[in-house]
Amino acid sequence: MKKTLLLVLLGTAPCFADEGMFLPNQPPRELLRKNYDFELTDAFLDRAMKASIRFNNGGSGGFVSPRGLVVTNHHIGADTLQKLSTKENNLLANGFLAKTDADERKCPDLELNVLQEIVDVTARVQSAVKAGMEPAAALAARKSIIAKISKESFAKTGLRSDVVTLYQGGLYHLYRYKKYTDVRLVMAPEHAIAAFGGDVDNFEFPRWNLDVCFFRVYENGQPAHTPSYFPWSAASPGEGDLVFVSGHPGTTNRLETHARLLHRRDHTLPYTLQMLRHREALLLQHAAKGPEQKRLASGDLYSTANARKALTGQFQGLLDPTLLAKKGAAEGDLTLGSPWDNIRKAQLALAQKTPQSPLTLERAYFLLERGDAFDSKLFKIARHLVRLADELPKPEGERLPEYRGSGIESLKLQLFSPAPIDAELERVKLTGSLSFLKELGGDIEAFAKESPAQIAARVVHGTKLADVEVRKQLFAAGKQGIDASQDPMILFAKAVNQTPRQRYDELEEIQQQAYQKIADARFKTHGQSIPPDATFTLRLAFGVVKSYEEDGGKIPYQTTFAGAFARSAEHKNREPFDLPPRWLSSRDKLTLSTPFNFVSTADTIGGNSGSPVLNRAGELVGINFDRNRHGLVRNFVYTEVQARHVSVSCEAVLHALRTLYGAEALVGELMKR
C-alpha cells in the first residue's frame, strides 16, 4: 500500500505525556487542563515571556526582582567571568559577590534579550518566493523580504526584530526583543561547586551543583525597572509536582526527515565529533602547561568537552537501528520531486566532494565558512571587518544576514569588546585548527609556502587587532581602510574569504521549501499542536518532578547537600570533586538535608541552560542546568522513561547564599514581596 501524506504524518504525533517545547503563542492549554488539571492563564504566560531572558552567548535566564536582577547558570556566566578575570584575580575560579550596586562589575560584551511580542509573518515571507524560482533567486528573495520585515519592525518599535524560521520553513514569526547591553555581575559562587563533578558528572544524575550566577541589567546607568519577574520560592518541589521550564532550547531535529537524520549520522556528527576531539586534545595539552594557561583555556575547554559529550550521546542515539527504522517507517513518499525526495537530494549534495578539493560541500562550509579551520578570536574579528567593508555599502536586503539592521549593534558589541585576548592561546588554536584543515585534506593557498604553525605564528604575532582602537579605526575606514591594511591577520582573512556559503545557503533554501510543504500537510491534520523544532527562541515546557530506575536501582528525584560532601570524600576531595574551602570549613552551619538538585520530565535541550523552572503558582523553584545522559537523544526523540533535565533548587541557592556566602542583601532582594 502506498503511504499517503496523512498516514506518514501520523507517525510523528507525540506519544508521551510531557513532550513538547511549546511556542509562547501556541501554549498547550488543553494538554495541561487534561493531563494536569492546570489552567494556563494569560497572566502566567505573560510573565513567563517577559521575565524569561535569552543570553545571546547561548543560554537562558530570568528576572528575579523588579530591579533588573537576573539569575542564570554559572556556566552561562562563565564566559563573562573569564573576561573579567586576570591572572591575579580569577573570578571564574574564586567567585564574586557585589555587596552593593556600586560593587557590581560591568560585563564587556554581554547582550540579554527579552521577548516582548510575536507577529506571524509567514504569508509575507512565503509570497515573496515565487513558484519556479531558481534556488539562488528564491534565496535572494527570501533574504530580501526578511530583511525588509526586520527593518520595518525596528523602525516602528525600536525593538530588536528577528524573523524566526519555524518548522524548518513551515512558519515565519517576527520576534521583537527588548535588548539589554549594560549588564553587570552581581554574584557567582566558586567554579568548583558550580561545576562540581566536572566533565565526569556532566550529563549525569545524581548531581550536586550550585550552577547559578546573578547579573543585573541597567538602563541609563540605573538598575532597570523589570516589573515582570519570577518570585523566588523558598520551598523545593516534591515527587510528582508539576513544573514548567521557560527558556530557549537551542536546536532539536525531531521533525527532520529520515534522509536528513541519516546524513547527520553518517556525515555531520562524525565530522563534528572529530573536530571537537581534535580541539579538546589541543586545549588539554595547552592547559597542562601551567595554571595561567589552564585559566585562559578553561572556557574553550568547557564548551568543547560539553559539546563532545552531548554529540557523542546524539551519535550513539542514531546508531541504534530501531530509532532510525521508526523514523524511516514514518515517511515513505520518496517519489521524484516529493518534498522528502528533495530533502534527500540536498543531503547527497552536501555529502558530495567539491571539484577542487577532497572536502565535501558540508565540510568545506564548516571549515572555511563557519570557521572551524580558523579557530581564533582575532581571525573572527578580521573576517568581520573584511566582510563589513564589502557588505555595509549594499542595500540591507542584499547583505549577508549577520550584517543587517538591528543585528549590527549586537555584532559591534562583540567586535569592539575590551575583553582581553591571549596571543599564545590564539596561536595554539589557530595552528591546531589549520592543521585540522590539512588533516581533512583541505587546502588554502598559504600552505604552499608555510606550515600551519608558521602561518599562525606570523599572523597572530604580527596583527594589531588585539587593540580595540585599531578595530574601530578599521571599521570606520570601511572598504578603503581594509584595502590599504597591511595587518597580517586582515590579509589572511582576505586570502581565505572565498567559501562555499552561497551553494550551502541555496541547499538550505531548497530544504526550507520542502519542509514548508511537509509542514503545510501536517498543519492540515494536526494543526500546530506539534510544536516546531527548537530554534533558540522562547519555549514553554512542562513535566513532573520524578525519580527513575537505572541498572535495577532507583535514582531519587533529588539530592541534598549531604550528598555533595559524601561524593567529594569518595574522590578524596580531588578535582573535579573538590569542594571550595568555605564549604569544607562551614559544613557544620549547613542544614545538610537541604534539597540541592532535582530532576523532572520536562522537555529541554542545550540552550535551556539557566532556564527558570516554575511551579503551578509561577514562582521560581529551580534553575535548569543539565540533562542526564538518557536525555541526550532528545534531539531526535523525546523520552521520559529515564531521560530527565536537572535543576538546582532555589531552596539550595537561598540556603547557600545565606549560610556560606554572606549575601544578605541579595537574599533580601530575592525574598522581598
Place this chain on the structure above:
Amino acid sequence: MKKTLLLVLLGTAPCFADEGMFLPNQPPRELLRKNYDFELTDAFLDRAMKASIRFNNGGSGGFVSPRGLVVTNHHIGADTLQKLSTKENNLLANGFLAKTDADERKCPDLELNVLQEIVDVTARVQSAVKAGMEPAAALAARKSIIAKISKESFAKTGLRSDVVTLYQGGLYHLYRYKKYTDVRLVMAPEHAIAAFGGDVDNFEFPRWNLDVCFFRVYENGQPAHTPSYFPWSAASPGEGDLVFVSGHPGTTNRLETHARLLHRRDHTLPYTLQMLRHREALLLQHAAKGPEQKRLASGDLYSTANARKALTGQFQGLLDPTLLAKKGAAEGDLTLGSPWDNIRKAQLALAQKTPQSPLTLERAYFLLERGDAFDSKLFKIARHLVRLADELPKPEGERLPEYRGSGIESLKLQLFSPAPIDAELERVKLTGSLSFLKELGGDIEAFAKESPAQIAARVVHGTKLADVEVRKQLFAAGKQGIDASQDPMILFAKAVNQTPRQRYDELEEIQQQAYQKIADARFKTHGQSIPPDATFTLRLAFGVVKSYEEDGGKIPYQTTFAGAFARSAEHKNREPFDLPPRWLSSRDKLTLSTPFNFVSTADTIGGNSGSPVLNRAGELVGINFDRNRHGLVRNFVYTEVQARHVSVSCEAVLHALRTLYGAEALVGELMKR
C-alpha cells in the same frame, strides 16, 4: 636535464655527523674513526649485541649483571607492572623491590629476545620471486621462502629465527635470537617519579625522570647466566662526550619515496591521529570515573597519549613544505614503470575507496584487519583462535606469517597469559572502537540489528574467554572446536573475519619489489653506508652529549635532582608533577647536584625506549627514555640542531637506589666487578 638514478640517490646521502641507526653487521667503523678518533672493536660490538635486549612488547633493554639482571624503562615495564597489580596492591603506582631472588615476581607474558647471529639471505629470498609473477603469486612465493628459511634455521639452531626486511625490500637478513620467557620483576620506582611531568613533559627537555625498571631472566628456574653484560658506570658523561645507543628503533621512513610520504601526510597520519584522539577521549572519560577505572585504563592511556603526541609531531614535520620539497627534489624518475612510479601507484590504490564501502583500502585494512575497530583484548584472543583453527592445518609456507614456526610459541605466551582482563574496560573500548568504525562510514553486518554499544555489551559479557582454560580448550579443539563454539565473542570474530588483508599485502609486495630496485641502485653508488630504515631490530647509534638553544636561551645538556624539586614546587606538587612521598621526606639525604637526565645527538626513535647508552669503554652511563619534540621529525629526516634523545643517568639511578629505595643488594650486584 633528466635526472639519472645516480643523481637522484645522491640527495639521500647523510648530511649530518651523527645520523644513523647502524646494523650490527655493518658498523660505522670508518665514521667513528674519522669523526671521533674511536676504534670500534669486535669486542665492543659483540657485547653490544649480546647484552642488548629486545622487549617484545615494544622496547629495549640491556643486561647489567652476569646473573641475568636487566634494566629497561619503567614505561616499558609498565604493561607488566599493571598486569601484576591488583586494586589493593598497585605496583605500577607504588613501585616494587625484591629484596632477594625469592621475592622476584614472575611476569605473566613477557618475552625478551637477545640477538645471537645475523645471516644474509637476500639472494635466496629474491630468487624465489621470479620476474613477471603477478603480485599474488610473488607474495605467496616470498612468504613461502621466508617461512622455509625460518623453519630450517629454527630446526638447526633452536633459536627464534626471524627474516627481517631491510631497505623496504632491498635486503633480507635472518636474525637468530635467544629467547627468554621466564622473566621476573626485580625493582620498579613509583610511577610518579618514573613518569614525572606525565603527558605535559613527554617529548620535552629539561626532564627529571627516574624512568627505569629492573627485571631478571631465568632459565630452568635459576637466574640465567649472561656473561655479556654492560658494567654500570657510577659517573655521568660530560658535555661533548661520545656516547652509543644500542637498542631497537621501531620505524623510520627516511628512505621512503616522496609519493609514500605524501600518502603518509594526507592519509595515514590523519587517519591514525583521528583514531588515537578518539581512543584517548574515551579512555580519559572512563578513567575519570574513579581510581580503579583510572588504574585499569592507565596503560592504554599512556600508550595512546604517547602515540598521539609523537604522531602529531611527525604530522607537523610533514606539513612543513620545505621538508617535502627537498624529498621531492631528490627523486624524479616518475616515468611509467619506474620503481618510483610503481610506489606512487600503490599509494593511489591504498587511498582508493573499496567498492562496498566508503572506506579507503588502507582504512579498511587498519580498522578491520589491524583491529582498530575491535579494540578489545578478548576480541584479539578470539580472532587468533578463529584463525589458528584455519591456519595450523596448512603447510607453514602458506600460513599467515604470525602463525608460523617459532612465532607460535610467542603467540601462545600472549594467548594463554593469566594477566587479568577487566570486562568493563573491554566493553567501553569495544563500544568506542565499533562506534569509530561507524563514524568513518564503515559497516559490519551486526550493525543492521544492533548499535555498537549493544554488540559490545552482548559479546563482552557473554564470552567465557576471560578464562585461560577455556582458551586452551578451544585452541586444542582446533577447527572443530571453533565451528561448534557458541561463545558470542568467537561468533563475532568469525563474523568479521573477512578483511582486505590479501589486497593490502599484495600492494606491500609491489612496493617491496620497487624498493629492491631503488636499493640495488643505491648500493652501487653508496654501498650499504646509508643504514636501512629502522625495523625494530638491533641498531647502533652514536652521538655526543650536547646542550642546545631554544627560543634564544641555552638548554643545558643535563638536569639534576635539585631541578626535580624545583619543577614540582612550581606546580605545587600536583599530578603529574607530584614527587613520591619518599622523595619529599628524604630530600635532605640526596646530593641534589647529582646529574639526573642528559641529552645527546645520537639517532634514536620510538622502540629505543630502554636502550643502553654506553661510553667509549662500553660501560652503561644511561638508559634512553625519550626524544625532545625537535626529534619528532626524525622519522623523516635526521637533525641535530636541536633534536636530542633523553636518557636517565646511571649515576642518578645508583644514588636513588642507595639513598631512597634501600636497594643495597641490587646496587651491590650492579657495582660488582
